[in-house]
Amino acid sequence: MQITIDIESSVPLFAQLIAQIKQAVQQGNKKPGDALPSIRQLANDLNLNNKTVAKAYRLLERDCVIQTRGYRGTYVHPDARENSLVDLNELVTEKLKSAIAALRASGATDSEIRVAFAAIMSSGDA
Amino acid sequence: MQITIDIESSVPLFAQLIAQIKQAVQQGNKKPGDALPSIRQLANDLNLNNKTVAKAYRLLERDCVIQTRGYRGTYVHPDARENSLVDLNELVTEKLKSAIAALRASGATDSEIRVAFAAIMSSGDA
DNA sequence: ATATGTACCATGTTACAGCATGGTACATGT
DNA sequence: ACATGTACCATGCTGTAACATGGTACATAT
Numbered sequence: 001m002q003i004t005i006d007i008e009s010s011v012p013l014f015a016q017l018i019a020q021i022k023q024a025v026q027q028g029n030k031k032p033g034d035a036l037p038s039i040r041q042l043a044n045d046l047n048l049n050n051k052t053v054a055k056a057y058r059l060l061e062r063d064c065v066i067q068t069r070g071y072r073g074t075y076v077h078p079d080a081r082e083n084s085l086v087d088l089n090e091l092v093t094e095k096l097k098s099a100i101a102a103l104r105a106s107g108a109t110d111s112e113i114r115v116a117f118a119a120i121m122s123s124g125d126a
Numbered sequence: 127m128q129i130t131i132d133i134e135s136s137v138p139l140f141a142q143l144i145a146q147i148k149q150a151v152q153q154g155n156k157k158p159g160d161a162l163p164s165i166r167q168l169a170n171d172l173n174l175n176n177k178t179v180a181k182a183y184r185l186l187e188r189d190c191v192i193q194t195r196g197y198r199g200t201y202v203h204p205d206a207r208e209n210s211l212v213d214l215n216e217l218v219t220e221k222l223k224s225a226i227a228a229l230r231a232s233g234a235t236d237s238e239i240r241v242a243f244a245a246i247m248s249s250g251d252a
Numbered sequence: 253a254t255a256t257g258t259a260c261c262a263t264g265t266t267a268c269a270g271c272a273t274g275g276t277a278c279a280t281g282t
Numbered sequence: 283a284c285a286t287g288t289a290c291c292a293t294g295c296t297g298t299a300a301c302a303t304g305g306t307a308c309a310t311a312t
Contacts, residue, residue, distance in 0.1 A: 121240065
């Protein structure tokens with residue numbers, strides 16, 4: 001795994017990991033079924049904490065880019081190629097954008113929108 | 127104006143002002159057309175900064191609870207009674223709630239929703 | 253002159269959330 | 283015994299934004 005982590009970057013480490021693994025899949029350097037380094041292994045190689053790598057893996061699995069098979073290790077998902085292109089963030093961003101635009105049009109202050117947002121997110125009640 | 131400001135409270139000063147003025151309107155202590163103290167006057171009485179009172183007045187006017195008539199001073203809005211009951215925050219909260227609920231259902235992490243939200247709000251582009 | 257609301261420049265403090273880290277522990281199956 | 287992913291306990295750093303403050307200035311109209 002040729003992964004480069006930039007500690008100085010403002011991009012979170014787990015996000016750098018996700019981006020680079022997705023990129024490797026898209027470029028064909030990692031094909032469906034290929035094995036990925038274990039969490040502990042990769043964390044050790046990159047001098048990262050296990051949790052950081054685990055977080056990246058967890059998100060990647062949720063997006064069906066990788067597959068964890070318990071004790072058997074982690075592998076590239078069969079549909080990784082296309083799934084790595086689908087960016088959940090874009091979907092999230094679009095939906096939020098329209099909602100926020102509507103609120104701004106209603107005369108709500110950005111500050112008020114932030115406060116309401118924080119209130120909703122903190123109290124798991126959605 | 128019998129307004130009590132609690133410096134120790136976690137409720138922002140401008141929010142305390144808004145709440146108490148709305149309350150005065152709802153209880154009939156302030157009727158439509160009544161004059162309100164000037165920004166500088168009220169700020170002086172309560173030992174607050176002009177900006178803090180101005181912020182409260184600005185929000186109150188946006189909600190059509192008060193009316194500023196330039197150099198002529200500030201007065202209670204004709205429809206202040208009902209407008210003081212309408213809480214824009216509730217509207218904002220409801221709209222955001224549904225949007226967020228949909229995103230969570232899509233599998234988005236709270237963390238990701240926060241990130242997308244921050245990105246949208248910081249880049250005035252909506 | 254005086255007073256109104258409003259606008260711009262700016263600062264410091266505080267609170268919160270994300271990020272990353274550490275350690276320990278578990279069920280799983282080789 | 284060993285390694286896998288996963289889960290819980292916890293801490294400290296950092297950046298951001300809200301809050302409140304200060305000063306100055308303007309057009310308005312009495």
